[in-house]
Amino acid sequence: MVTQAALLDPAVAEAPGAPAIRCDDVAVRFITERRTVTALENVSFEIAEGSFLSLLGPSGCGKSTLLRVVADLVPPTEGRVTVLGGSAETARRDHALGFVFQDAALLPWRTAIQNVSLPLEVGGRSVLPPGSPTPTELLALVGLSGWENAYPHELSGGMRQRVSIARALVGGPKVLLMDEPFGALDEITRDHLNEELRRIWQETGTTILFVTHSIYEATFLGQTVLVLAANPGRVREIVPIDLPADRTLDIRETDHFMRIAARLRRLLGEA
Amino acid sequence: MADVAILQSGQGIDAAEAEYRAAQRRRRLRRRIMPAAGVLSVLVLWGLLVYGFDVPPFVAPSPFAVAQTLVENAGMLLANLWPTALEAVLGFLLGNAAAIAIATVFVHKKTAEEAFFPVVVLINTIPVVAKAPILVLLLGNGIEPKIAIAALICFFPTLVNMVRGLESVNPQAMELMRVLSASPREVFFKLRVPTALPYLFSALKIAASTAVIGAIVGEWIGSTVGIGALIIQATYNFDSALLYATVIVGSTFSVLFFLAITGLERLVVRWQAPVVA
Numbered sequence: 001m002v003t004q005a006a007l008l009d010p011a012v013a014e015a016p017g018a019p020a021i022r023c024d025d026v027a028v029r030f031i032t033e034r035r036t037v038t039a040l041e042n043v044s045f046e047i048a049e050g051s052f053l054s055l056l057g058p059s060g061c062g063k064s065t066l067l068r069v070v071a072d073l074v075p076p077t078e079g080r081v082t083v084l085g086g087s088a089e090t091a092r093r094d095h096a097l098g099f100v101f102q103d104a105a106l107l108p109w110r111t112a113i114q115n116v117s118l119p120l121e122v123g124g125r126s127v128l129p130p131g132s133p134t135p136t137e138l139l140a141l142v143g144l145s146g147w148e149n150a151y152p153h154e155l156s157g158g159m160r161q162r163v164s165i166a167r168a169l170v171g172g173p174k175v176l177l178m179d180e181p182f183g184a185l186d187e188i189t190r191d192h193l194n195e196e197l198r199r200i201w202q203e204t205g206t207t208i209l210f211v212t213h214s215i216y217e218a219t220f221l222g223q224t225v226l227v228l229a230a231n232p233g234r235v236r237e238i239v240p241i242d243l244p245a246d247r248t249l250d251i252r253e254t255d256h257f258m259r260i261a262a263r264l265r266r267l268l269g270e271a
Numbered sequence: 272m273a274d275v276a277i278l279q280s281g282q283g284i285d286a287a288e289a290e291y292r293a294a295q296r297r298r299r300l301r302r303r304i305m306p307a308a309g310v311l312s313v314l315v316l317w318g319l320l321v322y323g324f325d326v327p328p329f330v331a332p333s334p335f336a337v338a339q340t341l342v343e344n345a346g347m348l349l350a351n352l353w354p355t356a357l358e359a360v361l362g363f364l365l366g367n368a369a370a371i372a373i374a375t376v377f378v379h380k381k382t383a384e385e386a387f388f389p390v391v392v393l394i395n396t397i398p399v400v401a402k403a404p405i406l407v408l409l410l411g412n413g414i415e416p417k418i419a420i421a422a423l424i425c426f427f428p429t430l431v432n433m434v435r436g437l438e439s440v441n442p443q444a445m446e447l448m449r450v451l452s453a454s455p456r457e458v459f460f461k462l463r464v465p466t467a468l469p470y471l472f473s474a475l476k477i478a479a480s481t482a483v484i485g486a487i488v489g490e491w492i493g494s495t496v497g498i499g500a501l502i503i504q505a506t507y508n509f510d511s512a513l514l515y516a517t518v519i520v521g522s523t524f525s526v527l528f529f530l531a532i533t534g535l536e537r538l539v540v541r542w543q544a545p546v547v548a
Contacts, residue, residue, distance in 0.1 A: 073446050092452055099450040105443035109465045109542045122461060123452035151542050 018085070019046035020175055020207040021070055026079035028065050038232035039065045043079070045226055045235060047209065049174070052201055054222030055211045058268060062233025063211045067177050070209060071099050084174055091175065095125050098168030098206075100178040104160040106152040112139060112163045113148040119170040129171060138166040141200060158189035165197075169204065178210045182217070191249055194220055198247060215264045216252060227267045237267050329509035336512040341519065348520045355498040356524055358414055358486035362421020363478055370426045371471070374433035378463070384434070395427040399488050407492050417489030417497075424485035425478035429471070436470025437463045472536040479528040487521060
């Protein structure tokens with residue numbers, strides 16, 4: 001239970017090591033015309049603040065649903081979700097969450113900078129918290145200086161996804177939720193953005209929950225990999241990734257990396 | 272711009288580029304000349320048929336007779352275009368404004384859509400020529416029934432397209448708005464309306480020409496001025512040259528109206544719009 005003091009005093013709520021996200025026995029069931037589908041069952045895990053967790057699983061295992069439960073987009077049928085010591089809804093209303101979608105979801109009538117500025121125009125947040133980077137600085141952070149006035153159709157798939165990452169970082173969210181953001185990109189762009197994302201994570205200190213179905217991506221990015229099994233979606237295993245914090249893409253060729261990847265592959269096979 | 276020329280072996284890059292540019296210029300010129308040549312050949316064929324078969328002027332006029340009438344009666348034709356244009360434009364504004372307003376209500380209140388959309392479809396199935404007398408009885412013999420007919424004829428395509436546009440929002444963009452805790456009002460103005468704009472404009476372009484048709488049909492039933500009235504008069508007097516000249520003036524206005532809406536669309540929809548049927 002979170003005490004009253006923790007809710008009132010940000011210093012207590014944000015004590016290092018306190019979980020940023022905590023799920024207790026979360027289940028999600030959808031009712032369709034033919035039958036009731038259990039997307040998630042008995043999912044429990046927690047992520048420490050400032051850490052990077054990869055959610056790995058076969059398609060249809062409910063990993064996107066789990067991300068949406070944390071983002072307060074899908075209500076859990078059973079169980080409890082705690083985000084930053086409160087409910088997911090409170091975290092969303094406090095603008096503590098950033099969400100990156102698979103297809104970038106940029107608004108085609110807005111330029112890159114206007115897309116990044118959208119979070120400042122809706123939801124009752126018109127000014128940036130003091131000290132947080134401006135939309136222009138965020139575009140620079142994702143390597144898109146000089147592209148401020150380009151429309152989405154003038155950008156490549158990788159650039160569009162960078163814009164959407166910059167948009168998700170507006171206001172310095174405590175938690176960044178990413179739903180297979182690089183799934184539709186070519187491998188070269190994807191590798192590059194994987195490195196960039198680790199850099200952004202280290203620079204911003206945001207807690208990241210990253211959904212992917214790529215074993216290599218999950219291993220390279222995460223400090224921990226949560227492997228989900230399908231039908232119904234449930235936690236298969238939580239695997240700590242004991243790779244050095246300073247990683248470059250070369251690490252994927254080391255024996256250690258290969259061993260972790262092989263273990264994850266076995267876990268997915270058994271799932 | 273998708274024109275591609277393959278560099279021939281032994282050909283210098285500069286020479287090839289110059290040749291490519293020249294070919295591009297020729298293509299651009301062709302795009303202008305060919306439609307003009309098409310129109311001209313139809314006029315020539317028309318003239319040949321009228322003179323060759325010795326068609327009497329009360330059946331069909333020669334192109335020269337029509338041109339002569341256009342010049343000689345320019346003042347009278349324009350005086351009759353003015354009321355028709357006014358009716359068409361006012362009807363266009365009224366019909367589309369109503370369609371946009373009702374589409375907004377439909378999108379926010381599903382019950383309203385379920386109850387009244389069938390009614391709208393039912394009214395739309397009544398042909399314009401049948402609706403016109405009803406409106407003349409209701410609204411009298413002035414400009415009002417003509418505006419009402421023009422408005423009604425614009426209304427349906429715009430309503431259907433606007434509802435579809437407002438509802439065809441990218442589901443992930445919708446989730447984004449929720450993550451950002453946007454209010455329903457913000458979702459409407461920042462997401463739904465811009466999404467609907469390309470759909471709206473494709474309806475407005477149809478409405479621009481149908482509004483003129485509506486005004487003309489309205490004038491057929493009890494009117495002494497306007498393009499519609501002039502068409503009826505010219506037909507009854509077997510003045511085929513005047514009839515053709517009137518039709519040309521009417522359709523020229525339709526085309527200009529359509530081009531104005533297309534120009535407005537270019538100003539408003541600056542992003543690459545999705546293909547809208």
